[in-house]
Amino acid sequence: MKFIHIADVHLGVKPDKDKAWAKEREEHSWQAFRDVITKAKEEQVQLLLIAGNLFHRQPLIRELKEVSREFSRIPNTQVALIAGDCDYLGPSSCYQVFTWGENVHFLKEKKISYIEFEELRTRVYGLSYWRREMVRNQYDNLQVKKDGYYNILLARGADRDSTSFRPGIWKNSVFDYMALGYTHKPKQMDEPKLAVSGALQPINCKETGEHGYFMGELGKDGCKADFYPIQYCQYVPMELNVNQDTTEDELKRAVSEQIEKAPAFHFFKIILTGVCPSGLSIDTEDLAGMERVAQVVNQCQPDYDFEKLKLRYQQQILGRYIEALEKMPQNEITKKALCYGVEALLAE
Amino acid sequence: MKITEIQIKNFGKLHNINIRPLSGINVIYGENETGKSTLQQFISAMLFGMEKPQERPGKIDNYHQYEPWTGGTYYAGGLKFNVAGKDFLLERDFYYKEKSTRLVNQGDLEELSVAQGDLEMLLGGMKKETYENTFFIGQEAVETEKEFADILQNYFVNASLGGEGDIDLAGARRQLQNKRQEAEQKYKEKQAERKEIEEKLLLEEKLLKKDVERLKKQKKDGYQALIQKDQNNMFLFEHDSNQMAEYLRDIRQQRQQKEYHIKFAISLFLLAVGLAAGIWNGMEHLFPSPVAGWIMLEVALGCLVLTGVAGAVLWFGKARQLKLLRKQQEEEAEEMRQNTSMELEQQKNTKQQKEQAGKEAVEELLQIQLSEKQAELMNLQEELEECLQPTEQEQEYESQVKACELALGTLEQLSQEAYQDTREQLEQEMSRILAELTNGKYNKMSLDAQMNLVVTTEKRRIYPWQLSKGTMEQMYLALRMGAGGFFTKEESMPIVLDEVFSSFDEKRLEGALQWLGKQNVQIFLFTCQKREMDILERKGIPFGKIMLSR
Numbered sequence: 001m002k003f004i005h006i007a008d009v010h011l012g013v014k015p016d017k018d019k020a021w022a023k024e025r026e027e028h029s030w031q032a033f034r035d036v037i038t039k040a041k042e043e044q045v046q047l048l049l050i051a052g053n054l055f056h057r058q059p060l061i062r063e064l065k066e067v068s069r070e071f072s073r074i075p076n077t078q079v080a081l082i083a084g085d086c087d088y089l090g091p092s093s094c095y096q097v098f099t100w101g102e103n104v105h106f107l108k109e110k111k112i113s114y115i116e117f118e119e120l121r122t123r124v125y126g127l128s129y130w131r132r133e134m135v136r137n138q139y140d141n142l143q144v145k146k147d148g149y150y151n152i153l154l155a156r157g158a159d160r161d162s163t164s165f166r167p168g169i170w171k172n173s174v175f176d177y178m179a180l181g182y183t184h185k186p187k188q189m190d191e192p193k194l195a196v197s198g199a200l201q202p203i204n205c206k207e208t209g210e211h212g213y214f215m216g217e218l219g220k221d222g223c224k225a226d227f228y229p230i231q232y233c234q235y236v237p238m239e240l241n242v243n244q245d246t247t248e249d250e251l252k253r254a255v256s257e258q259i260e261k262a263p264a265f266h267f268f269k270i271i272l273t274g275v276c277p278s279g280l281s282i283d284t285e286d287l288a289g290m291e292r293v294a295q296v297v298n299q300c301q302p303d304y305d306f307e308k309l310k311l312r313y314q315q316q317i318l319g320r321y322i323e324a325l326e327k328m329p330q331n332e333i334t335k336k337a338l339c340y341g342v343e344a345l346l347a348e
Numbered sequence: 349m350k351i352t353e354i355q356i357k358n359f360g361k362l363h364n365i366n367i368r369p370l371s372g373i374n375v376i377y378g379e380n381e382t383g384k385s386t387l388q389q390f391i392s393a394m395l396f397g398m399e400k401p402q403e404r405p406g407k408i409d410n411y412h413q414y415e416p417w418t419g420g421t422y423y424a425g426g427l428k429f430n431v432a433g434k435d436f437l438l439e440r441d442f443y444y445k446e447k448s449t450r451l452v453n454q455g456d457l458e459e460l461s462v463a464q465g466d467l468e469m470l471l472g473g474m475k476k477e478t479y480e481n482t483f484f485i486g487q488e489a490v491e492t493e494k495e496f497a498d499i500l501q502n503y504f505v506n507a508s509l510g511g512e513g514d515i516d517l518a519g520a521r522r523q524l525q526n527k528r529q530e531a532e533q534k535y536k537e538k539q540a541e542r543k544e545i546e547e548k549l550l551l552e553e554k555l556l557k558k559d560v561e562r563l564k565k566q567k568k569d570g571y572q573a574l575i576q577k578d579q580n581n582m583f584l585f586e587h588d589s590n591q592m593a594e595y596l597r598d599i600r601q602q603r604q605q606k607e608y609h610i611k612f613a614i615s616l617f618l619l620a621v622g623l624a625a626g627i628w629n630g631m632e633h634l635f636p637s638p639v640a641g642w643i644m645l646e647v648a649l650g651c652l653v654l655t656g657v658a659g660a661v662l663w664f665g666k667a668r669q670l671k672l673l674r675k676q677q678e679e680e681a682e683e684m685r686q687n688t689s690m691e692l693e694q695q696k697n698t699k700q701q702k703e704q705a706g707k708e709a710v711e712e713l714l715q716i717q718l719s720e721k722q723a724e725l726m727n728l729q730e731e732l733e734e735c736l737q738p739t740e741q742e743q744e745y746e747s748q749v750k751a752c753e754l755a756l757g758t759l760e761q762l763s764q765e766a767y768q769d770t771r772e773q774l775e776q777e778m779s780r781i782l783a784e785l786t787n788g789k790y791n792k793m794s795l796d797a798q799m800n801l802v803v804t805t806e807k808r809r810i811y812p813w814q815l816s817k818g819t820m821e822q823m824y825l826a827l828r829m830g831a832g833g834f835f836t837k838e839e840s841m842p843i844v845l846d847e848v849f850s851s852f853d854e855k856r857l858e859g860a861l862q863w864l865g866k867q868n869v870q871i872f873l874f875t876c877q878k879r880e881m882d883i884l885e886r887k888g889i890p891f892g893k894i895m896l897s898r
Contacts, residue, residue: 058727332751340752342756
């Protein structure tokens with residue numbers, strides 16, 4: 001039996017809101033979703049598993065209609081889906097009033113339930129989010145019928161549930177495939193039958209790396225599943241090493257060179273590392289305004305050897321200043337204050 | 349340092365002037381516009397140099413102010429002075445194209461390097477700003493400026509914490525303040541951007557809420573009320589028309605029947621009258637002998653009786669007919685009423701069913717619309733919540749502002765801790781000078797955290813501007829002299845006083861001059877009055893006299 005496993009499509013998400021390509025990015029989740037449907041049609045996939053967060057927020061009727069239209073393109077594919085923490089199934093959710101096509105099966109029960117597909121000799125177990133926060137340990141002590149059917153689990157944990165949602169412990173589970181929705185990074189956990197499909201497309205520039213879906217087959221020899229990337233957008237970290245003599249123009253040139261070489265779906269998250277050019281700090285806003293640069297993170301540290309400075313200016317105000325700040329609880333502000341103060345005191 | 353000779357070659361209005369001051373008090377007397385200020389500036393320019401700044405319209409700088417009046421490029425002078433028993437000659441050309449400085453040790457004629465800082469060393473490391481704030485008191489700058497407080501702080505920090513090279517505390521503070529201001533500006537910009545989005549979202553929320561309320565209300569009663577009204581109207585109309593017709597007919601028929609009854613009664617009456625009259629007539633006039641006239645009457649009466657009978661029969665019949673008709677009509681009407689009500693009942697039923705279906709459809713539609721709007725509202729509220737979170741950039745700028753504030757606060761605290769001792773020493777020195785100047789009237793002066801002057805008298809803290817101008821000037825003089833002494837521990841610098849005592853009364857002036865006379869320093873006292881010289885002469889204090897004239 002052929003299946004596709006997706007999660008975290010986040011239809012309706014608006015990434016890179018303040019960028020020139022925001023409109024384009026808004027379309028990506030829909031385009032990627034349609035691509036998956038097309039793929040399912042082409043490959044004659046029998047089961048489409050959606051492990052939550054199909055929508056970025058509560059779905060609107062018109063959006064559900066649009067999705068339903070897409071599902072109607074694959075009448076021979078059974079669709080099983082659950083609601084996630086973003087599009088959870090609240091009492092006034094449009095999921096409650098919407099009528100799906102015959103091939104779409106929404107797991108709406110408040111406890112784990114299953115749908116049986118006789119033709120496919122498959123059962124899909126699953127549980128939708130009823131609230132933003134999930135009750136803990138929902139998946140413990142799950143009883144599964146053993147009668148030659150394929151048993152599939154459609155499960156979901158939110159990022160913040162990391163303490164209660166530990167799919168790793170299911171390695172030896174009775175399920176034949178576990179289609180998980182969890183972090184946005186696609187991942188197979190040691191064996192092909194336990195996979196987090198990640199976001200179909202990244203929803204913000206922190207989500208670097210490839211994104212896509214798993215497609216596989218359940219057969220007599222067990223489970224095979226492979227990752228298929230979708231390439232409308234991929235955020236790529238670009239680390240740039242800065243030293244005392246680096247100028248802004250040089251940085252810009254280096255960035256545009258790399259961008260030119262990269263494929264068009266690559267968007268960049270620039271990370272500046274190394275030593276701050278003394279005196280003048282780099283204007284990251286200028287870099288952030290460049291084409292296909294999604295974010296600039298400045299991790300440069302000023303090139304001060306505080307130990308040496310302390311020793312050299314031991315009984316003077318500079319030495320005392322360093323000592324005083326080092327005694328404070330270390331956080332972002334005290335660290336910054338240390339650098340600012342030393343910079344100001346050493347200025348000519 | 350003692351200046352032994354001032355050689356003005358060409359400087360402002362002064363040219364070719366040689367002055368050999370004494371090592372103690374020198375009174376430079378001249379009326380207005382005789383070049384006193386020029387001479388002062390010449391001394392400062394010789395000691396610390398003078399740069400030609402970029403020309404800025406509307407601003408007068410020293411270079412341009414003292415450019416030789418004679419014009420040309422000759423803009424120079426010389427200064428002979430003695431430091432630690434050694435004589436030096438300093439020559440400067442101020443003209444910006446040929447700027448040069450020469451410093452020669454006159455003992456061994458060795459030429460020293462000003463660029464290498466030899467002159468600075470001879471001046472005991474004193475900088476121009478420090479000098480101009482302490483020993484060099486111009487007319488317009490009687491009050492110490494803000495800059496002076498900074499200089500004092502810098503000095504104290506460096507003096508108390510020692511070490512190689514000076515740290516410019518005031519400069520560091522300014523830099524941090526600028527940085528904070530910049531970060532704050534950016535922080536506010538970013539915040540404003542977010543607030544703008546937030547406001548837009550809030551407006552959208554308001555509209556959506558209204559929509560949701562409207563839909564809820566419509567769903568609850570709006571639709572039903574609409575249907576009810578229609579139904580009632582329709583019923584009323586049908587009912588009304590039937591009844592009205594019947595009612596009108598009924599009234600008409602009732603009236604007719606009454607008419608028939610009256611007519612019937614009149615007929616009976618005529619019949620009775622006719623009959624009675626006929627019998628009476630027959631008995632009286634026809635029996636036994638009938639008379640022709642009376643027979644005629646009898647015939648007429650007979651006719652009357654006949655008419656009465658006929659009328660009675662006719663009207664009675666009509667009345668009965670009408671009665672029957674009415675009864676029939678009533679029956680018919682009843683039947684019809686029954687029929688129509690059944691029919692109506694049926695109609696009503698089907699209509700209700702239809703309506704029910706319609707109502708359900710509409711309700712469903714409304715529910716869908718409502719769900720849609722509610723979902724939109726929820727999403728919007730989620731977005732709003734996200735919008736309330738400061739952005740990463742905002743957080744970054746905010747932490748920059750906080751870091752600057754922390755740095756400034758720490759520096760302030762450290763420097764105050766550091767110069768506590770030194771400050772106390774200075775305060776003692778100032779207080780001592782003030783006591784001498786005021787003959788003990790004021791004997792305690794101190795500096796607050798910002799290095800501003802405060803006087804304590806009888807447990808009250810008074811700032812100088814709260815005192816009389818004369819007293820205030822005495823204090824600033826004490827502060828400058830005291831601080832100046834601090835700055836020049838090794839080699840004292842000449843003191844320049846320009847009209848400093850103009851607000852002093854006789855007694856105060858005496859005190860001040862006596863104190864000056866006791867100091868082992870060179871003093872240049874610029875004045876346009878003769879009273880200083882009078883007092884010095886009267887008190888027998890030696891002084892040099894330099895008279896400037898137009």
